[in-house]
Amino acid sequence: MSTATITHRYGPYGGQYVPETLMANLIELEEAFVAAVEDKAFLAEHHDALSHFVGRPTPLYHAQRLSEAWGGQVYLKREDLTHTGAHKINNAVGQALIAKRMGKRRIVAETGAGQHGVATAAACARLGLDCIVYMGALDCERQQPNVQRMKLFGAKVAACEAGTRNLKIAINEAIRDWVANPRETYYLLGSAVGPAPYPAIVRHFQSIIGSEAREQYQTHFPKKLPDAVIACVGGGSNAIGIFAGFLEDTKVKLYGVEAGGDGKEGHTSCTLADGRPGVLHGSFSYLLQNNDGQITGTHSIAPGLDYPGVGPEHSALKDSGRVKYEIVHDDEALTAFSELSRLEGILPALESSHALAFAKRLLKKSPGQKLIVNLSGRGDKDMPTLIARGLV
Amino acid sequence: MDALEQIILKVRAAGRKALVPFLVAGYPTAAKFREALMDAAKYADAIEIGIPFSDPLADGPVIQAASAKALAGGVTLEGTFKALSELEVAKMPPLLFMLSINQVLAGGGAKFPARCASAGVAGLIVPDLPHEEAGEMRAACKKAGIALVAMIAPTTSDARAKAILKEAEGFVYLISVAGVTGARGEYSRETVDYLRKIRAMTDKPLCVGFGISGPKHVKQLRQEVDGFIVGSALVRELESGKAVSDMLDRLRSACDSERG
Numbered sequence: 177m178s179t180a181t182i183t184h185r186y187g188p189y190g191g192q193y194v195p196e197t198l199m200a201n202l203i204e205l206e207e208a209f210v211a212a213v214e215d216k217a218f219l220a221e222h223h224d225a226l227s228h229f230v231g232r233p234t235p236l237y238h239a240q241r242l243s244e245a246w247g248g249q250v251y252l253k254r255e256d257l258t259h260t261g262a263h264k265i266n267n268a269v270g271q272a273l274i275a276k277r278m279g280k281r282r283i284v285a286e287t288g289a290g291q292h293g294v295a296t297a298a299a300c301a302r303l304g305l306d307c308i309v310y311m312g313a314l315d316c317e318r319q320q321p322n323v324q325r326m327k328l329f330g331a332k333v334a335a336c337e338a339g340t341r342n343l344k345i346a347i348n349e350a351i352r353d354w355v356a357n358p359r360e361t362y363y364l365l366g367s368a369v370g371p372a373p374y375p376a377i378v379r380h381f382q383s384i385i386g387s388e389a390r391e392q393y394q395t396h397f398p399k400k401l402p403d404a405v406i407a408c409v410g411g412g413s414n415a416i417g418i419f420a421g422f423l424e425d426t427k428v429k430l431y432g433v434e435a436g437g438d439g440k441e442g443h444t445s446c447t448l449a450d451g452r453p454g455v456l457h458g459s460f461s462y463l464l465q466n467n468d469g470q471i472t473g474t475h476s477i478a479p480g481l482d483y484p485g486v487g488p489e490h491s492a493l494k495d496s497g498r499v500k501y502e503i504v505h506d507d508e509a510l511t512a513f514s515e516l517s518r519l520e521g522i523l524p525a526l527e528s529s530h531a532l533a534f535a536k537r538l539l540k541k542s543p544g545q546k547l548i549v550n551l552s553g554r555g556d557k558d559m560p561t562l563i564a565r566g567l568v
Numbered sequence: 569m570d571a572l573e574q575i576i577l578k579v580r581a582a583g584r585k586a587l588v589p590f591l592v593a594g595y596p597t598a599a600k601f602r603e604a605l606m607d608a609a610k611y612a613d614a615i616e617i618g619i620p621f622s623d624p625l626a627d628g629p630v631i632q633a634a635s636a637k638a639l640a641g642g643v644t645l646e647g648t649f650k651a652l653s654e655l656e657v658a659k660m661p662p663l664l665f666m667l668s669i670n671q672v673l674a675g676g677g678a679k680f681p682a683r684c685a686s687a688g689v690a691g692l693i694v695p696d697l698p699h700e701e702a703g704e705m706r707a708a709c710k711k712a713g714i715a716l717v718a719m720i721a722p723t724t725s726d727a728r729a730k731a732i733l734k735e736a737e738g739f740v741y742l743i744s745v746a747g748v749t750g751a752r753g754e755y756s757r758e759t760v761d762y763l764r765k766i767r768a769m770t771d772k773p774l775c776v777g778f779g780i781s782g783p784k785h786v787k788q789l790r791q792e793v794d795g796f797i798v799g800s801a802l803v804r805e806l807e808s809g810k811a812v813s814d815m816l817d818r819l820r821s822a823c824d825s826e827r828g
Contacts, residue, residue: 195626197721356747455670468644469674470622
């Protein structure tokens, strides 16, 4: 990556809508990121961390029994097999190394499902950095195992009681902490959202998912490409990561799957389907808001998708039509979760289960297709919800 | 020169300091906000009205809680325009709206400044619209004849401060410390040095905010700036059921004379 490719705008979307206090941090971060990814020593250190700490490359797994049941060929990009159990670690490890290079010892992060929090806590433990994770109080309850894991890694978990008590509030609090302590703090943002340069940085560190998946697919089918690639979209980091490998392949259909919640009005997280452009958390993008410009509440069974905004590049990809954004409800996601568990012995995260459910729907409509589904994380963290729903 | 700048330069010429109280629209209730606004008008050189936003990034706990309460009470941007239309705004000190860029976009985007102008609002403070993103809105404000108040923070580089000052209208809002809003103790030497540095760069009116809670702060910083913005401390007065007059009276004295 060269300096020229740090994107601030994706069509009209993106930008840097932050309090003046943080502008210096964003400028400093962009310079540090560009310098890092042009530095061979950094690249070697990063590569080493990905190979030996994260456990990359992750497999592209042909789910044979699931394929048979659903009537197509389903390949799973196994991000659930990374260290800490989700794609979030790809970005957390990369940004933690940048923070260390910048001499920042205090890391703050937000988390929804807890996967980014756990990944950041692990990456910080490994580098000896202080770590504070903001997490909505509702999410602390429903992702209790992840709260405990973060604490075991030595992180401080700050439960956010305000308002909707979910990911949105966690990001508010993390940014507020950063505004209050700008000089010593590195904000390790986990999704492809936020002010520039974050969406570009997160995309950079997650694009390894797409480049690996494309290469692995071609070891199965030389010179061929899948019919479609599917990923769930909350903020959109796992989706942009896998899409990045296929955006130029115009024959490959790309599907982003948003969370439809329980289907009741106002009980969804379908930012791209139902939202209109505005500014939340530092960038201009689609968001769920009322006529007064207030951000509205969301709902999803999957905390990682329970967010009223979306990364700015997804907004541009929606407008251009390159990616189709679809909706899957809580119940369909739970069904897909159960089917993958029983047919393949893999517990997917509830977030990733939304992508799986859409794959099932797609194969029902047009059987026989070859699909790659980004299995962005594993479902161990979802035990409290699964128990409450009577699945175990 | 816009109305806001004129007023503050007049205060400066008289050897006084401008007092800019901040109130949260609809807080503690619609009626009491209106009362507080009328009280503030007796003491203020300009008044900042914060339009509550669901997801503020630069507000400290006091203003955040007040905003949440006002939102729960049903305050809206449209409602605030309506409330102003029932007052004799022309006889009041200049009013500024402080709100997030998303509220500006929802309120009409580039058409919003003209709406503000026709409602008698003299300026806008949009904390999450930094200089680099403000070009279009600055032009729209200029066209509407209102000021888009620029902000500078202790973390702002000298080069950016110069660029910001060059385009600044009304007054320049100096954020006293790298942090969120909220009352503080005494300011550090670092704050004084930063205010002095900016003062040396410009003759434009400078007002300082974030943490100004009483006459002691006015005394400490009066040599460095033209005016003081008082937010969280006033909101706390309202929170505890008091009127804003007593605190504003004390601040007014401190702003008017060195011995105040």
